[in-house]
Amino acid sequence: MQNFTFQNRTKIIFGRGTEEQVGVEVKNYSGRALFLYGGGSIKRNGIYDRVMDSLDSSGIEVVELGGVQPNPRLSLVKEGIKVCREDEIDFILAVGGGSVIDTAKAISIGVPYEGDVWDFYSTDMDIEESLPIGTVLTIPAAGSESSPGSVITKEEGGYKRDAVDNELRPEFSILNPEFTYTLPEYQTASGAADIMAHVMERYFTNEEHVGLTDRLCEGTLRTVIENTPVALEEPENYDARAEITWASTIAHNDLLGTGRVEDWASHKIEHELSGMYDVTHGAGLAIVFPAWMEYVYQENVERFAQFTTRVWGKETNYYSLERTARGGIKALKDFFSDIGLPTNLNELDVNIGDGDLEEMANKCTEDGTVGNFVKLDAEDVLEIYRIAR
Amino acid sequence: MQNFTFQNRTKIIFGRGTEEQVGVEVKNYSGRALFLYGGGSIKRNGIYDRVMDSLDSSGIEVVELGGVQPNPRLSLVKEGIKVCREDEIDFILAVGGGSVIDTAKAISIGVPYEGDVWDFYSTDMDIEESLPIGTVLTIPAAGSESSPGSVITKEEGGYKRDAVDNELRPEFSILNPEFTYTLPEYQTASGAADIMAHVMERYFTNEEHVGLTDRLCEGTLRTVIENTPVALEEPENYDARAEITWASTIAHNDLLGTGRVEDWASHKIEHELSGMYDVTHGAGLAIVFPAWMEYVYQENVERFAQFTTRVWGKETNYYSLERTARGGIKALKDFFSDIGLPTNLNELDVNIGDGDLEEMANKCTEDGTVGNFVKLDAEDVLEIYRIAR
Numbered sequence: 001m002q003n004f005t006f007q008n009r010t011k012i013i014f015g016r017g018t019e020e021q022v023g024v025e026v027k028n029y030s031g032r033a034l035f036l037y038g039g040g041s042i043k044r045n046g047i048y049d050r051v052m053d054s055l056d057s058s059g060i061e062v063v064e065l066g067g068v069q070p071n072p073r074l075s076l077v078k079e080g081i082k083v084c085r086e087d088e089i090d091f092i093l094a095v096g097g098g099s100v101i102d103t104a105k106a107i108s109i110g111v112p113y114e115g116d117v118w119d120f121y122s123t124d125m126d127i128e129e130s131l132p133i134g135t136v137l138t139i140p141a142a143g144s145e146s147s148p149g150s151v152i153t154k155e156e157g158g159y160k161r162d163a164v165d166n167e168l169r170p171e172f173s174i175l176n177p178e179f180t181y182t183l184p185e186y187q188t189a190s191g192a193a194d195i196m197a198h199v200m201e202r203y204f205t206n207e208e209h210v211g212l213t214d215r216l217c218e219g220t221l222r223t224v225i226e227n228t229p230v231a232l233e234e235p236e237n238y239d240a241r242a243e244i245t246w247a248s249t250i251a252h253n254d255l256l257g258t259g260r261v262e263d264w265a266s267h268k269i270e271h272e273l274s275g276m277y278d279v280t281h282g283a284g285l286a287i288v289f290p291a292w293m294e295y296v297y298q299e300n301v302e303r304f305a306q307f308t309t310r311v312w313g314k315e316t317n318y319y320s321l322e323r324t325a326r327g328g329i330k331a332l333k334d335f336f337s338d339i340g341l342p343t344n345l346n347e348l349d350v351n352i353g354d355g356d357l358e359e360m361a362n363k364c365t366e367d368g369t370v371g372n373f374v375k376l377d378a379e380d381v382l383e384i385y386r387i388a389r
Numbered sequence: 390m391q392n393f394t395f396q397n398r399t400k401i402i403f404g405r406g407t408e409e410q411v412g413v414e415v416k417n418y419s420g421r422a423l424f425l426y427g428g429g430s431i432k433r434n435g436i437y438d439r440v441m442d443s444l445d446s447s448g449i450e451v452v453e454l455g456g457v458q459p460n461p462r463l464s465l466v467k468e469g470i471k472v473c474r475e476d477e478i479d480f481i482l483a484v485g486g487g488s489v490i491d492t493a494k495a496i497s498i499g500v501p502y503e504g505d506v507w508d509f510y511s512t513d514m515d516i517e518e519s520l521p522i523g524t525v526l527t528i529p530a531a532g533s534e535s536s537p538g539s540v541i542t543k544e545e546g547g548y549k550r551d552a553v554d555n556e557l558r559p560e561f562s563i564l565n566p567e568f569t570y571t572l573p574e575y576q577t578a579s580g581a582a583d584i585m586a587h588v589m590e591r592y593f594t595n596e597e598h599v600g601l602t603d604r605l606c607e608g609t610l611r612t613v614i615e616n617t618p619v620a621l622e623e624p625e626n627y628d629a630r631a632e633i634t635w636a637s638t639i640a641h642n643d644l645l646g647t648g649r650v651e652d653w654a655s656h657k658i659e660h661e662l663s664g665m666y667d668v669t670h671g672a673g674l675a676i677v678f679p680a681w682m683e684y685v686y687q688e689n690v691e692r693f694a695q696f697t698t699r700v701w702g703k704e705t706n707y708y709s710l711e712r713t714a715r716g717g718i719k720a721l722k723d724f725f726s727d728i729g730l731p732t733n734l735n736e737l738d739v740n741i742g743d744g745d746l747e748e749m750a751n752k753c754t755e756d757g758t759v760g761n762f763v764k765l766d767a768e769d770v771l772e773i774y775r776i777a778r
Binding site for chain 1: 390391392393394395396397398399400401402403404405406407597598600601602603604605607608609611612615616628631632635636639644647648
């Protein structure tokens with residue numbers, strides 16, 4: 001087990017009706033907030049009104065900014081920074097999924113920074129100041145509601161990059177599982193893949209003696225595997241939605257990575273895909289992760305065998321851990337297919353040629369190798385894209 | 390799943406050599422600290438010197454207060470409050486196990502409070518102010534290093550009572566698993582029982598659809614079950630000590646109880662025992678918990694059957710969940726015996742008569758029934774003491 005430091009200040013307010021607390025929570029920080037959201041879905045499903053009612057009751061003055069898109073764009077971040085500066089706003093409330101929250105985080109560090117906010121995403125620069133933010137979550141997937149990360153796409157060149165700092169954790173996050181009832185099936189499934197990927201990026205490690213976090217990872221994965229088909233079949237099943245929602249936070253609040261060397265190659269390989277082709281991130285992961293597994297599993301067959309047995313409940317073949325390991329990869333791929341996700345690039349509605357794969361592989365590794373389970377260079381990444389085809 | 394709010398601000402600094410950071414951490418809060426500890430063990434094993442060196446390097450002025458005993462006493466709390474007031478100390482560093490940390494917490498709320506600090510333990514009074522505290526953990530057991538609780542014993546009448554409030558969470562806790570190498574076997578084992586009890590108080594619930602936290606609980610229990618025998622056999626096995634240490638924090642930082650109705654009857658029943666007879670808390674739990682289980686398991690045989698199968702890895706008897714359930718209780722009792730703990734009152738070196746049991750049962754329930762899995766009155770508690778005999 002590696003030495004580690006773990007601290008997560010985010011206050012989680014979980015359950016039915018918890019959006020009624022949002023006004024009181026914001027009031028702890030400011031009387032004036034930027035209300036950030038995505039498309040119009042929160043207006044159609046009533047979430048907008050319910051949040052606004054609570055803000056009104058607490059007398060919070062609100063400036064609205066909508067239009068955050070999936071794979072959120074730097075241009076909207078810059079617009080948000082401008083609005084906050086002009087209107088002297090010192091609190092940001094993000095109502096939505098990971099894209100809205102990540103945009104809020106980017107705005108929160110951009111407002112007090114004199115330079116270009118992209119600096120935080122293109123370099124390892126420390127974050128010294130930020131506006132406090134709160135969230136009302138509508139899509140369990142990204143885990144951004146209590147994570148220290150934010151991922152933004154710079155339209156020019158299709159660069160999708162992240163900033164990570166404890167300063168980026170929201171002050172509070174309100175999680176009402178009912179808010180996920182109206183998610184389209186594809187989004188529910190993509191969210192599940194994203195949650196599972198956050199756990200698996202931590203689970204696949206060569207670090208030894210990480211038994212406790214192994215088991216916490218396995219338990220979180222099993223929870224998503226058990227509950228996603230239920231949520232797809234019965235979109236208004238509160239219990240299944242609640243399990244998935246809480247799992248999404250746990251998967252990415254850093255607890256599951258404590259003491260471990262994490263991997264993150266699959267995320268980086270996927271980011272090229274969604275940065276270039278605007279693929280839904282979770283769906284991209286459903287394609288990339290099994291391909292990554294096929295490429296690397298022989299480096300640590302024991303870990304993949306444990307994955308097969310403990311996560312998928314399959315018997316161990318004691319005479320061939322390799323065969324056992326492959327059983328787990330197949331189980332994952334089958335699961336993604338069963339919940340309606342693509343598991344190959346050619347299932348996507350985009351045209352990706354050989355040259356494109358090479359370009360993505362080069363861009364993915366332009367700062368050096370990616371991943372820790374196996375350190376991958378451009379050739380490795382290209383091979384993984386090819387397996388994914 | 391119940392609605393819940395979860396927030397845990399404690400910064401965990403985990404691993405070898407992390408005590409070197411204590412001075413810098415304290416310096417974030419004050420240049421002057423009360424250094425609180427227990428008996429002389431930290432002087433013999435070198436922990437005292439290592440912590441003091443770090444405090445010196447950061448120029449922290451230190452006032453020492455030693456002598457905290459197991460089942461920590463109100464009298465020492467009052468002494469600590471007096472010292473802090475006289476010397477104008479505004480930070481408390483607890484170096485030790487749960488007793489030292491709980492004493493630090495009591496002092497931290499007593500200093501700014503004009504009344505009797507026992508008020509916080511004898512009533513539900515809100516805690517409005519406290520001094521910040523930090524900890525250097527030497528015994529993985531109580532989980533007080535990031536919990537919101539403190540348990541203190543009032544010598545007069547042998548009352549052992551708790552105060553619980555988010556305000557009581559330490560600002561930081563330094564966990565170096567090497568510091569647990571020199572623990573006597575009985576303390577290592579008692580600590581394991583305490584950790585397991587913290588999980589089981591949450592695990593045994595009638596709340597349905599708490600699948601994620603079920604699995605997190607089960608994983609934490611299995612970790613302790615796997616690693617405690619290793620630590621007893623090889624006291625300097627870092628990996629086993631590290632797993633147990635991190636499990637002790639996870640078991641009691643409130644995450645595992647999210648969304649659940651918790652029980653806590655066994656703790657209350659045990660507190661009478663250790664309050665009256667100064668029994669080691671973990672050892673007392675090893676006696677009380679299996680007795681409580683025998684008394685209540687028929688109320689929810691399914692949950693106990695799940696415990697047997699998932700925690701102890703035993704096959705389910707599908708034709709008799711009741712028999713399956715009893716297998717788990719037996720496995721727990723056998724495990725406690727195997728690691729050298731008493732599992733019956735008569736194994737303790739104290740003389741407890743029938744009248745004493747009645748007195749404890751009455752005192753335990755003087756504020757009403759205890760527990761939620763089954764609400765227990767004085768007669769029920771008495772019966773559990775009798776089963777434990």
